[in-house]
Structure formats: structure tokens, C-alpha cells
Amino acid sequence: MATSSTDATATIGMTGLAVMGRNLARNIANHGHTIAVHNRTTARTTALVEEFGDEPTEHGGAFVATESLEEFVAAIRRPRAIIIMVKAGEPTDAVIEELVPLLDEGDIVVDAGNAHFTDTLRRQQALESQGLHFVGMGVSGGEEGALKGPSIMVGGSEHAFEVLEPVVMSITAQVDGTPCAAHVGPDGAGHFVKMVHNGIEYADMQLIAESYDLLRSVAGLEPAEIADVFDEWNAGDLESFLIEMTADVLRHTDAATGKPFVDVVRDAAEQKGTGRWTVQSALDLGVPITGIAEATFARSLSGHTAQRAAAQKMFSTTTEDQRVEVDRDTFVDQVRAALYAAKVVAYAQGFDQIAAGSEEHGWEVDLGETATIWRGGCIIRAQFLDRIKEAYASEPDLTTLLTTPYFVDAVKDGVDAWREVVATGARAGVPTPAISSSLAYFDGLRRTRLPAALIQGLRDNFGAHTYERTDREGTFHTTWAGDRTEKEM
């Protein structure tokens, strides 16, 4: 077995060996590194080494299995680099609290879980004051990505990144010879970028789910037929991990009932928090990420069982109610165009949020590099990210992705279909919150005049909140309750 005694032989350590930690540890060991492994419940450590202990030896790596945190820390060469891969939130704080007294000045603690970036800022300050380095490292790719090559978003000091770089670059995914990992910025930058990645993941999945619902409910396609449609889409501009996986899930049959798998799963989507955090942060930053927000609220709505049951009783619909006379092939193509255009909007909004967060915190996140490292390894990996990478390469200070030539053409080509799909969904009573809110966002951006002028008038009327004029500088108030003269404030 590729284990050794607990002298300081390991170049790195991993505590937290559940789904992600165990595969990330295997990935590290399989790339020739000796890694000390630890888990609160020792059974996970034992299982990892029993099952995969021989795997790293082929590559020159090894696991050093440890039971206690003391033993774990002692097994790692100084200055130590320790990755924590446990449940986000209080469990991460609990591990840090136990770990820190065992460490020495200059050691590097890496939180690779899905931490909230404000927790990362807090932890970084606390550990720095104790002479330790703290790195918030976003990792995406799920169970398989962790093993075969995830996308990695590192936030921390230059020094900490330099120490971690050989391991990080050896285990990450590669696209066209370019690693899907980068030092995205200091302190909370890595977890912020990972949070927005997950927000986009929510939007991507909601857009896919709405497209499936339209094809099934409006056009009457069966899940296996929709799987074929997604396979076709995956051969074009929409090529991505999630589109490919959608075909796989839709084609799957439940062994117990013989029904399509998608028909036996309870229709309430869960969430661990990263989508909600993305929306909360966007509200604080004032960035309209409508696609991500609608996707997050759609998950909440799906779980509101009591309200859904009450509404179903009062306003019931039948399968027939939702059928609209459409030409099947035309509709499939319209839904594809709507999905693509709405996806462009969701990504444009996500990148806007990263730009705003980076500005707010002084992180200097490189948006082109962000697109580059999301091209492989992560859940939102997609051919389309090449276009985003190119857009930022030709114009690093781009105001919005929507105005780059490639996306302008895509949106112009698809906009009629997009409107038709939203209108058809509305007529049929099939909800399309993400597809339709993206269209509203697009229309909102391109309008010369928005009704926001009326809102300003109302605010000034009821609360003397003042307004600006289109024809001259200054701040004004109309004496609505008096003689209606206008005063310059």
C-alpha cells in the first residue's frame, strides 16, 4: 500500500475526504505528490487508502494516512500547505480553530470548499495576524472533475500561490494546453469568482430546464426525444458539459418503474447557498443579474409545496391546456435560439458582477483569464467560453459582453425566436422565468427611454426624493402638494 509512516514526508495535506476531498487527494497523489490525508471520521481515511492506496505509486505519489490532526500536521513538510475540503461554514471554522494551534509561522492554510467570500476575508485576516497564510481556493468540477482535473480559482497572496502553483497546475484540467487554474486575485477573490461561477451554473441549469419544459409541455416531445434534441444542440454553439449531461439524464429510465427518470424525481430543486449568495452580493453591488436571480427564485418556488398545492387546486391546468399548435422542428429551433441568447445574457450578467466585485474590493480580476479557466474542468465548461475569452482579449475593458460582434450577431439572429418562445410559453402557461427575464433585460438595456423617469416622478411626489432633468444639470424637486413650481436643490 502506498502509505508511509508519519515522519514529515508529505509535500501537502488534505483534511476532509468526502466526495470532493477524496478525489482531489487522489488527483494530487496521481500527479506524483506525496499527500497526507485526514478526515474527522477516520473510516473515510481508511477507505481511501484501502481502495486507492496502490493508485499513486504508479505515478510516484503516495498517501500518508493519519488519524489525528496532530499526526496529520506532523506528516507534512514545512512550510506546510494544508487543504481543507469540508462542509462550508461552521465546519470550516471548526477545522481551522483546531488546526491553527498546531501550525508554524509561514504555513499555508487553503480552504477549497465553497466558502462565502466574506468568510474568506475574515479568515484571511485572522490567520495573517497569527503569521499564517490563508488561501480561498474555488474548485469546480464535481466528483469526476476533482479526480480528473477541476477548474481552480485561487485567491490569496502571490507568495502562497507560488508555493501551491506546482500542485495546482499539475492537477487542473487543460484546454488546448492551457491550464484551467489561475491566481485570480488576493484574499476573497477566488471564492467570489467561484460563487459567481455557481450563480451562472444555476442560470444555465434553469435555462436548460425551461427549454426542456417548453419542448415537452408545448410541443409534446417525450424525454428520450428531447435527449436527442439536446445531443444535436451539443454538436453546435451550445456545446457544453451541462447540455451533454441533460441528454444523459433525459434518456435515463428508472429501473424500478420503467418510467423516464425525470418523471419519478420530486420536482423540488435544492440549493446549498452559492446561488443565493450570488444574488445577495449582486443586490449589494447594484448589478442586475436577473437570469441568476430568477434561477435561484425558481428553485425556491419549486420547494414551496404548500403554496403550489393551493394554487394547483384553484387554478388547475391540464396537459391539453399547455399544448400550443406549433411546427415541431421550427419550435425546437426557436427554443435553441432562445436558450442561446438567454445564456449569453446570463454570462454577461455574471461577468458584470465579477467586474463590480473586483472593483469594490480592489482585486483586479482578469475577466478574460476567468473565461479561460472556465473552459475546462468546471460545471459550466462550454465551447462558448472561447468566444468570451476572445471578446476580453480584443477588448479587456469591455462594457458588456452583449456588444461584442460575435454575441451581437448571435442575439440579433435569435431575437425573433426568443420573443416567439417567451410569447408561446406565456400563452401556454409554461413558466420561463429565466428565458423571459433575460429578454426583458436585453430589451431594457437597448431602450432609449425607460419608464424609470416615471418612477423618479413618483418618488419625488410622495417623498421629495428629487430627480435630475434631461435638459440641464442639477437636482430638482417639484412642490407637488403646493403650487407645483420646480425648485433646484
Ligand SMILES: NC(=O)C1=CN([C@@H]2O[C@H](COP(=O)(O)OP(=O)(O)OC[C@H]3O[C@@H](n4cnc5c(N)ncnc54)[C@H](OP(=O)(O)O)[C@@H]3O)[C@@H](O)[C@H]2O)C=CC1
Ligand atoms: N460536491 C460537489 O460537487 C462540490 C462541493 N464543493 C465544496 O467542497 C466541500 C466538500 O464538499 P463534499 O466533498 O461534497 O462534502 P460535504 O460538503 O458533504 O462535507 C463532508 C465533509 O465535511 C466534513 N465535516 C463536516 N463537519 C465537520 C466538522 N465540524 N469538523 C470536521 N469535518 C467536518 C466531513 O467529515 P466526516 O466524514 O467526519 O463527517 C466530510 O469530510 C464543500 O465546501 C462543498 O461546498 C465544491 C465543489 C463541488
Ligand SMILES: O=C(CO)[C@H](O)[C@H](O)COP(=O)(O)O
Ligand atoms: O460547487 C459546485 C460545482 O461547481 C456544486 O456542484 C454546487 O455547490 C452545487 O450547488 P447546489 O447544491 O446549490 O446546487
